[in-house]
Amino acid sequence: MPDEFDLIAQLRQRAETRAPVEIGIGDDAAVLHHPHPTREVVTTDMLMDGVDFRWGEAPPELIGRKCLAVNLSDLAAMGARPTAAFVSVALPRTFPGQQIERMFQGLFDLAEEFEVVIAGGDTNSWDGPLVVSITAMGDVTEHGAVLRSGARPGDSIYVTGACGGSLQGRHLTFTPRVREALWLQHQFPLHAMIDISDGFAADLHHILDESGVGAIISGEIVPVHADIPSDWSAEQRLTAALSDGEDFELLFTTPVSDLPNSCLNAHPQTPITKVGVVTAEPGCWLRSESSGLAPLPKLGWKHALG
Template structure:
């Protein structure tokens, strides 16, 4: 069973409420909480040994990451996070010092983004250390940007550099919140997602929700130095890592070609590089236009649970 096919099964079977604007299958769900206000909600679970390794990082890093991932999900809708609740399962015999360090990491980033931790659940068990963050956001009069709005002819843009996040960025990344909100406020973004599973896998989420295909330009993919570094160890190409690694937490979006030009030239995203890496086309596949001229279909792969 694949994770995504199981989610599709849940999605089809789920009974719907009238106040739910957007249910399962996007970065956040969106609920109508009053005539003119939307509430966004997103949840993420991280488990030691799977999403991080306490032998290779500090518990403070984990606290920071757990919050940052959720902020990134709300940023990918172009909206503002507000509060979070956190469930934690500590392994038996966890010390108070460990628990406090976790919260130091949580507060470091929650305070920066003015997010209040309003509740949670703390348990202990014969289990690896596990943390679940549910975060709420608000629309502030903006329309939450879905995955489903990509149109044939759109340009595909991505922020930052991709690949090799495992070498450090997966813990230290700054969620693209300012950028996500600025893009939503100032431009018409057709579809947006944050890159957690990997560029091609997350692009594929947009394509499936929108019923379109894509062509990527090999020479425009912003390959990070970390992808190059990692490629030496793995024997894969740097491009492979940029396309597949995931956990970049960059924003991937589709916009009209005219808006794409404006975004790139606006300087609104400050130091954050924006690359035009491809275009939306008819069909359902992801193809790559290689520098040598050939266009070949590539298989979207990236991290999928329940494989």
């Protein structure tokens, strides 16, 4: 692997410095300039080999990409516009330098796509597995940050895209719903929002717990991703969609109960589906034609691949 200082020099060359970053890679710390009063959203995610990806089984570019993408997904879930990111790595000494560069390439490419400045980080080498820890920042729009705690009885619950089967490979290639979040916020009031990482049911529970409300989800309507084998039973497919996790779709509530089709299909690659309603009575329920109302537990995924 390349010498630590060589790698920093390379990253420094690649990293652009633009607002809000005034001083980027190369000093003891970065300096961000906020010329106006601002609300800044900050998120951090640590990804580890064998847990969030498997080095050697996926192209290094996709691994680097995912490490940033999950952070951008968190910013999207707050309704924030990403600005800057800090990338810390523990690099196994045995990794070839070229593959490490490819990992950073994938990360920088996604950063460019979403206009994120890589403003700093910490590069280390060791005898353990690869660890990548990223802190990403963004600005809220004039609509403010969208929290988990804002769901109100009577809200409708929507989800972008489709859920389930992400570990087939989509967890490495998904597009964080940054653009969709900004667009949605602009179209109508969002009361609560989360990105689906632990799983549809688990993340819905997070919203309900934080908001002190309940929900009824229409089982037949939950969009099941094509990555889930089509020869599974309807029930198996629904369970996978509700529990698999790593979908990185947006789950949100809004008082608008009937989004016009122009909204639902504004992003052809990212349809929006109404999947349920928020209730004043706590509790999370799944409604299906076959078996009526049944409790929908957290199910969910415990941060471990396969």
